[in-house]
Amino acid sequence: MYDYPDSTGHFGPYGGIYMAETLIPAVEELRVQYLRYQNDPDFKAEFAYELKHYVGRPSPIYHAKNWSDKLGGAQIYLKREDLNHTGAHKINNAIGQALLARRMGKKRVIAETGAGMHGVATATVAARYGMECVVYMGAEDVQRQAPNVYRMKLLGAKVVPVESGSRTLKDACNEAIRDWVTNVESTFYIFGTAAGPHPYPMMVRDFQCVIGNEAKVQMPEMIGRQPDAVIACVGGGSNAIGLFHPYIEEESVQIIGVEAGGHGIKSGSHAAPLTSNSKVGVLHGNKVYLMQDEDGQIIETHSISAGLDYPGVGPEHCWLKDIGRAQYVAIDDEEAMKAFHDLCRFEGIIPALESSHALAHAAKIAPSMGRDKVLLVNLSGRGDKDINTVARLSGISL
Amino acid sequence: MSRIKTVFDRLSSQNRRALIPFFTAGDPSLALTVPLMHAVTEAGADVIELGVPFSDPMADGPVIQRASERALKNHMTLKGVLEMVAEFRKKNAITPVVLMGYGNPIEAMGWEAFAKRCEEVGVDGALTVDFPPEESHDAFLHLQRHGIDPIFLLAPTTDEARIEKVAKLARGYVYYVSLKGVTGSGNLDLSDVERKIPELRRHIKLPIGVGFGIRDAKTAQAIAKLCDGVVVGSRIVQEIEASNEQNVVRNVSALISELRQAIDQS
Numbered sequence: 001m002y003d004y005p006d007s008t009g010h011f012g013p014y015g016g017i018y019m020a021e022t023l024i025p026a027v028e029e030l031r032v033q034y035l036r037y038q039n040d041p042d043f044k045a046e047f048a049y050e051l052k053h054y055v056g057r058p059s060p061i062y063h064a065k066n067w068s069d070k071l072g073g074a075q076i077y078l079k080r081e082d083l084n085h086t087g088a089h090k091i092n093n094a095i096g097q098a099l100l101a102r103r104m105g106k107k108r109v110i111a112e113t114g115a116g117m118h119g120v121a122t123a124t125v126a127a128r129y130g131m132e133c134v135v136y137m138g139a140e141d142v143q144r145q146a147p148n149v150y151r152m153k154l155l156g157a158k159v160v161p162v163e164s165g166s167r168t169l170k171d172a173c174n175e176a177i178r179d180w181v182t183n184v185e186s187t188f189y190i191f192g193t194a195a196g197p198h199p200y201p202m203m204v205r206d207f208q209c210v211i212g213n214e215a216k217v218q219m220p221e222m223i224g225r226q227p228d229a230v231i232a233c234v235g236g237g238s239n240a241i242g243l244f245h246p247y248i249e250e251e252s253v254q255i256i257g258v259e260a261g262g263h264g265i266k267s268g269s270h271a272a273p274l275t276s277n278s279k280v281g282v283l284h285g286n287k288v289y290l291m292q293d294e295d296g297q298i299i300e301t302h303s304i305s306a307g308l309d310y311p312g313v314g315p316e317h318c319w320l321k322d323i324g325r326a327q328y329v330a331i332d333d334e335e336a337m338k339a340f341h342d343l344c345r346f347e348g349i350i351p352a353l354e355s356s357h358a359l360a361h362a363a364k365i366a367p368s369m370g371r372d373k374v375l376l377v378n379l380s381g382r383g384d385k386d387i388n389t390v391a392r393l394s395g396i397s398l
Numbered sequence: 399m400s401r402i403k404t405v406f407d408r409l410s411s412q413n414r415r416a417l418i419p420f421f422t423a424g425d426p427s428l429a430l431t432v433p434l435m436h437a438v439t440e441a442g443a444d445v446i447e448l449g450v451p452f453s454d455p456m457a458d459g460p461v462i463q464r465a466s467e468r469a470l471k472n473h474m475t476l477k478g479v480l481e482m483v484a485e486f487r488k489k490n491a492i493t494p495v496v497l498m499g500y501g502n503p504i505e506a507m508g509w510e511a512f513a514k515r516c517e518e519v520g521v522d523g524a525l526t527v528d529f530p531p532e533e534s535h536d537a538f539l540h541l542q543r544h545g546i547d548p549i550f551l552l553a554p555t556t557d558e559a560r561i562e563k564v565a566k567l568a569r570g571y572v573y574y575v576s577l578k579g580v581t582g583s584g585n586l587d588l589s590d591v592e593r594k595i596p597e598l599r600r601h602i603k604l605p606i607g608v609g610f611g612i613r614d615a616k617t618a619q620a621i622a623k624l625c626d627g628v629v630v631g632s633r634i635v636q637e638i639e640a641s642n643e644q645n646v647v648r649n650v651s652a653l654i655s656e657l658r659q660a661i662d663q664s
């Protein structure tokens with residue numbers, strides 16, 4: 001039976017609690033509290049209620065028939081996380097952690113954000129539950145995801161642009177950790193992806209598993225069986241693991257994670273630690289495949305999508321790759337852009353650039369598959385936030 | 399006997415406290431690190447904590463972050479830091495050198511290769527900020543094999559059970575982080591330190607150094623009354639940042655002398 005992480009937070013050799021001593025008691029306390037509430041009937045009921053009435057779950061599954069016909073092969077189905085309140089899967093996790101924060105008596109929450117979707121989700125739950133909220137965001141991402149910055153401010157959050165390092169997601173994480181170490185007693189760190197020190201990879205996965213658990217019920221209702229493959233984009237890996245995890249023991253279902261190929265794996269300018277065979281290393285609390293130079297310095301990544309622009313990946317994906325249960329591939333900026341435009345034009349859905357990577361891989365493999373095959377793609381978020389980026393690439397200024 | 403133990407034993411017999419400066423190797427330039435190491439020793443430093451720069455120094459405030467950035471811009475590598483210690487040892491066989499940084503550069507080199515090279519060049523201890531005891535088994539074995547002391551951090555948030563755990567693993571000395579925050583923070587509370595040290599002493603038989611947020615001679619003096627060694631980092635790095643290549647060695651020496659005097663008067 002697949003049962004990870006172990007009690008010390010390891011997925012095989014990956015994961016762990018690689019944090020400075022000041023924060024170790026905080027992650028330990030979080031682990032204890034999470035284990036306590038995880039199966040608590042009140043906690044579970046409140047989480048389910050919020051997901052239903054506040055987020056609007058279950059999110060539907062939609063058959064992208066026009067697009068599938070154009071591609072002329074496998075049928076593509078979309079798990080519509082873009083229809084959630086705040087427009088992405090991130091809210092599932094933000095609510096889970098906020099409910100835990102309240103039970104732990106924390107009145108201040110912090111978050112890192114790349115694309116801004118996790119920042120918006122955190123700002124949203126902070127408003128909903130009356131908590132102070134500070135969001136750290138790389139200065140470059142503040143530029144390219146400007147609409148989300150304003151959304152966070154409208155929701156009452158303070159957004160702190162981070163100027164250090166590559167001025168993207170990893171630097172936002174560094175700064176959030178610095179805040180946490182300083183305010184550890186008052187503050188709950190709502191981490192946005194299935195990575196970081198234990199228990200985050202496990203806890204975020206558990207909150208996001210609502211995606212896969214719903215899909216496992218919905219697919220048989222729609223087509224009488226499970227899909228042939230489930231496909232999701234992988235930044236840190238939360239939307240992917242949320243879809244994948246419930247399917248791990250469904251052996252007939254292929255699992256495919258899609259990383260950001262940027263300008264192409266060969267160019268070195270990408271954000272695909274798994275696909276590019278990066279070395280294993282330690283960053284942000286966990287041991288994972290990590291993009292780094294010879295000397296163990298983290299190297300700058302590139303992706304058109306801010307949410308995938310990260311040098312590491314969650315520990316469970318590292319393990320799923322090693323044991324061969326999931327396959328990881330990369331989609332470059334151009335391929336993602338094409339899928340973005342195709343979904344807009346053929347289905348009337350504007351997808352997030354992150355999700356467009358998963359869509360592009362489905363479009364790549366569908367034509368060579370039979371029309372009776374079914375691909376379930378996690379449409380992790382909507383693309384409204386990306387219209388400035390896309391317009392700029394098309395030479396249009398809004 | 400290890401250099402670290404020798405130094406603390408000698409100081410203890412003289413009823414004095416150790417002065418432990420921290421600065422980042424390769425800052426402000428590759429050429430100035432070894433001269434700075436000699437200069438601080440001559441000005442009264444007992445142990446040198448030499449920073450190994452890392453691209454993502456999560457536990458550091460802006461001052462040491464900038465030092466790391468400058469060092470990396472100068473192409474400082476872990477291998478290069480080890481060579482600097484070898485160079486330093488040509489003229490100094492007694493002052494302990496502890497490498498301080500984050501785990502990933504060592505992971506990339508491999509713990510065995512790292513520990514072996516440390517032994518060869520005369521490094522005495524290693525402190526990796528983001529490797530708590532729970533994740534240090536491998537590191538620990540390799541360091542032990544080559545006689546390198548693993549230096550562990552304890553924090554205001556560390557409870558008694560963890561203090562006991564660290565007491566079993568630690569060698570050399572233990573580094574108490576005097577505040578909740580990053581290096582260079584301004585919220586040091588002396589009475590908190592005063593309260594915590596006796597709790598540490600119940601389990602820790604090694605010398606205890608205290609650092610983070612010690613920014614002037616007066617604070618160094620007050621801290622020295624409470625423990626066995628005073629670690630000063632950001633303040634020294636600030637001095638390096640504010641100096642030029644001509645006067646940096648002189649300025650840092652002057653600062654160390656001032657700290658030395660203050661500590662000896664405690």
Ligand SMILES: Cc1ncc(COP(=O)(O)O)c(C=O)c1O
Nearest residue numbers: 117235236237238239307354381
């Ligand atoms: C819509 C969307 N999808 C995917 C991601 C990538 O994160 P993860 O890999 O944790 O799902 C993000 C992150 O910002 C996002 O906003």
